[in-house]
Amino acid sequence: MPVNEITYLEGIRQGLQHTMQEDPDVILFGQDVGSFGGAFKVTTGFLETFGAARVFNTPICESAMLGAAIGMASQGLKPVLEVQFADFATTAIHQLLNNAGTMHYRTGVAVPMTVRAPCGGGFGGGPFHSEELEAFFCHMPGIKVVYPAFPSDARSLLVAAIHDPNPVVFLENKYLYRHIKELVPEAIAPIRIGSARVCRSGQDAVVLTYGAMVHEAIQAAEHLAADMGYRVMVVDMRTLKPYDTDTVIATVAATNRVLIVHEGWHTCGFGAELAALVAEQAFHLLDAPVRRLTAPDCPVPFAPDLEKAYRPNAARIEEALVELLEY
Amino acid sequence: MNDATSLFLLRVMLTTRAIEERLIRLYHQGRIFGGVYTGLGQEASGAAVAAIAAPNDLFAPCIRNLSLHIGRGASPRDLFRQWLGRADGPTGGRDGNVHFGNLDHGVYAMISHLGAMISVVSGGVMARRYQGMDSVGFAFIGDGATSTGDFHESVNFAAVREVPLMVVVENNHYAYSTPNASQFRCRNLVDKAAGYGIEGIALDGNDAIGLTEALAPVVADLREKPRTVLVEVDTMRMRGHGEHDDFSYVPRELLAAYAARDPLTVCREILLARGLINPPGLEALEAEVQQAVDQAQQAAFRDPPPSPSTLLKGVYAGE
Numbered sequence: 001m002p003v004n005e006i007t008y009l010e011g012i013r014q015g016l017q018h019t020m021q022e023d024p025d026v027i028l029f030g031q032d033v034g035s036f037g038g039a040f041k042v043t044t045g046f047l048e049t050f051g052a053a054r055v056f057n058t059p060i061c062e063s064a065m066l067g068a069a070i071g072m073a074s075q076g077l078k079p080v081l082e083v084q085f086a087d088f089a090t091t092a093i094h095q096l097l098n099n100a101g102t103m104h105y106r107t108g109v110a111v112p113m114t115v116r117a118p119c120g121g122g123f124g125g126g127p128f129h130s131e132e133l134e135a136f137f138c139h140m141p142g143i144k145v146v147y148p149a150f151p152s153d154a155r156s157l158l159v160a161a162i163h164d165p166n167p168v169v170f171l172e173n174k175y176l177y178r179h180i181k182e183l184v185p186e187a188i189a190p191i192r193i194g195s196a197r198v199c200r201s202g203q204d205a206v207v208l209t210y211g212a213m214v215h216e217a218i219q220a221a222e223h224l225a226a227d228m229g230y231r232v233m234v235v236d237m238r239t240l241k242p243y244d245t246d247t248v249i250a251t252v253a254a255t256n257r258v259l260i261v262h263e264g265w266h267t268c269g270f271g272a273e274l275a276a277l278v279a280e281q282a283f284h285l286l287d288a289p290v291r292r293l294t295a296p297d298c299p300v301p302f303a304p305d306l307e308k309a310y311r312p313n314a315a316r317i318e319e320a321l322v323e324l325l326e327y
Numbered sequence: 328m329n330d331a332t333s334l335f336l337l338r339v340m341l342t343t344r345a346i347e348e349r350l351i352r353l354y355h356q357g358r359i360f361g362g363v364y365t366g367l368g369q370e371a372s373g374a375a376v377a378a379i380a381a382p383n384d385l386f387a388p389c390i391r392n393l394s395l396h397i398g399r400g401a402s403p404r405d406l407f408r409q410w411l412g413r414a415d416g417p418t419g420g421r422d423g424n425v426h427f428g429n430l431d432h433g434v435y436a437m438i439s440h441l442g443a444m445i446s447v448v449s450g451g452v453m454a455r456r457y458q459g460m461d462s463v464g465f466a467f468i469g470d471g472a473t474s475t476g477d478f479h480e481s482v483n484f485a486a487v488r489e490v491p492l493m494v495v496v497e498n499n500h501y502a503y504s505t506p507n508a509s510q511f512r513c514r515n516l517v518d519k520a521a522g523y524g525i526e527g528i529a530l531d532g533n534d535a536i537g538l539t540e541a542l543a544p545v546v547a548d549l550r551e552k553p554r555t556v557l558v559e560v561d562t563m564r565m566r567g568h569g570e571h572d573d574f575s576y577v578p579r580e581l582l583a584a585y586a587a588r589d590p591l592t593v594c595r596e597i598l599l600a601r602g603l604i605n606p607p608g609l610e611a612l613e614a615e616v617q618q619a620v621d622q623a624q625q626a627a628f629r630d631p632p633p634s635p636s637t638l639l640k641g642v643y644a645g646e
Binding site: 061062063064069074075077095098102103105107108111144 | 440
């Protein structure tokens with residue numbers, strides 16, 4: 001089977017292109033997604049390939065865009081909406097919370113729509129182009145949240161998100177777009193929404209993480225193995241709602257020590273959910289208190305030194321792991 | 328306008344009025360859950376739109392548009408089931424009062440956030456047209472909702488995309504207790520159309536026959552030349568925001584002026600004057616409507632409530 005090396009961004013592009021080729025119900029719209037190809041060039045050439053009826057630009061109106069996607073989805077289409085930055089989805093959050101997330105429960109009408117939301121920092125984007133809002137989205141009933149960290153998963157999970165009969169927020173980590181490459185086969189492997197990926201095996205501790213922090217955690221684990229001989233498991237949650245509780249519990253059982261890492265805010269972050277699950281269901285398996293390494297509860301700062309202090313990285317993950325392992 | 332359409336308008340408005348008056352009674356008797364919000368005095372525009380629309384059209388009614396639901400085929404029994412939170416009602420007890428719809432009738436269930444449904448109905452119409460159907464959308468909102476960001480975003484979006492959409496702004500002069508003077512600065516709400524580069528039409532919102540005659544050609548033209556239009560209808564909320572509200576902040580002279588132009592009275596008089604119905608025929612129709620409402624109410628009270636065991640069913644589709 002032929003294998004190609006693709007970027008994370010290319011994985012997203014291929015997943016989108018594949019579903020649009022297979023299914024005429026898939027419609028793509030958002031700000032600048034047409035001839036410009038989107039702010040990050042994910043959809044370059046889509047307008048030419050699929051035509052203006054399926055790929056179109058919108059005014060700057062996140063709430064109306066979300067509302068229109070709900071309307072389309074309620075009629076059987078599978079709209080894919082790009083909000084240029086996840087930060088800007090906040091101006092439309094009520095359409096997601098109140099309309100998309102409740103429609104099937106209230107009226108039995110399914111809303112198969114996908115909101116592509118580029119998120120995360122690490123590139124000097126400042127307070128309004130770097131936010132990690134997965135905890136917001138996960139808190140809403142009726143919404144699914146997917147957040148891949150690898151090109152292959154980005155490709156497969158976008159296909160799964162588009163075909164899911166529910167509203168799915170598909171978080172794309174901007175830092176990973178061109179930084180991460182992976183060898184992938186031509187054929188897109190199906191991935192079930194709700195399954196985690198064990199991306200590094202180990203028995204001394206487990207890092208539960210997702211997004212860009214997966215790669216930082218792998219780097220930390222490798223460094224720690226070389227330096228101190230510890231074998232640290234790394235789990236990429238990759239879908240956050242629903243999330244893979246079985247894998248979390250199994251990896252805690254296998255390692256007895258848990259570090260949770262994310263670049264979103266600390267208080268009520270997704271890590272708090274994971275920590276609560278472990279406390280409720282795997283307390284007896286722990287040899288050390290659950291540890292969280294997250295962004296602090298402050299806006300995402302701009303200056304490189306400030307952002308470096310704000311955002312977890314491999315070195316700080318390694319430090320936290322050493323403390324956890326030596327507890 | 329043909330005779331059948333005139334009689335349709337009268338029947339829809341009579342049914343709407345009879346149901347809402349019954350809901351008001353049930354509320355004050357303490358026999359109904361939650362709030363009761365009615366459109367007494369505002370029955371005309373929903374009935375007119377229902378009379379004009381085609382089978383594939385889509386609708387986003389608001390809290391005062393029960394007549395639109397009835398005009399599109401909602402059954403009185405279903406309506407009572409909805410207000411009573413019954414298992415077999417339109418939302419199965421998941422939502423109450425005016426928050427329901429039926430997409431088989433093309434009617435979206437509103438959410439409480441005003442202006443939010445305009446873009447939803449736009450998207451629905453865009454989808455239907457993509458699927459090869461002739462579809463026009465109708466979104467109803469009140470004067471207060473024109474102040475929301477959603478109104479602006481969605482009207483602009485629909486205008487830019489040339490969505491065949493009629494945004495019907497029912498100016499009933501009060502958003503809860505807030506009068507027009509504290510809500511907007513333009514002279515008339517229809518003036519806002521100019522800012523979106525769309526046509527604006529101002530009409531008497533209490534004359535269902537006049538509305539139907541004025542809007543039918545506009546809607547026919549929207550099918551030929553898809554575009555968004557803004558219609559402002561002047562009407563009056565004849566009750567409080569909900570039945571919990573004594574609306575003492577509304578000048579009684581204003582209510583009296585609109586009471587003289589009650590939509591049912593206006594419609595009855597035109598039909599009688601045109602000889603489309605005679606007094607005994609009218610009396611028989613009103614008795615028939617009342618009887619249907621009585622039966623629907625009795626049946627709905629006998630219908631079962633939802634079981635608590637169904638609480639988590641249907642949060643997600645396909646599960």
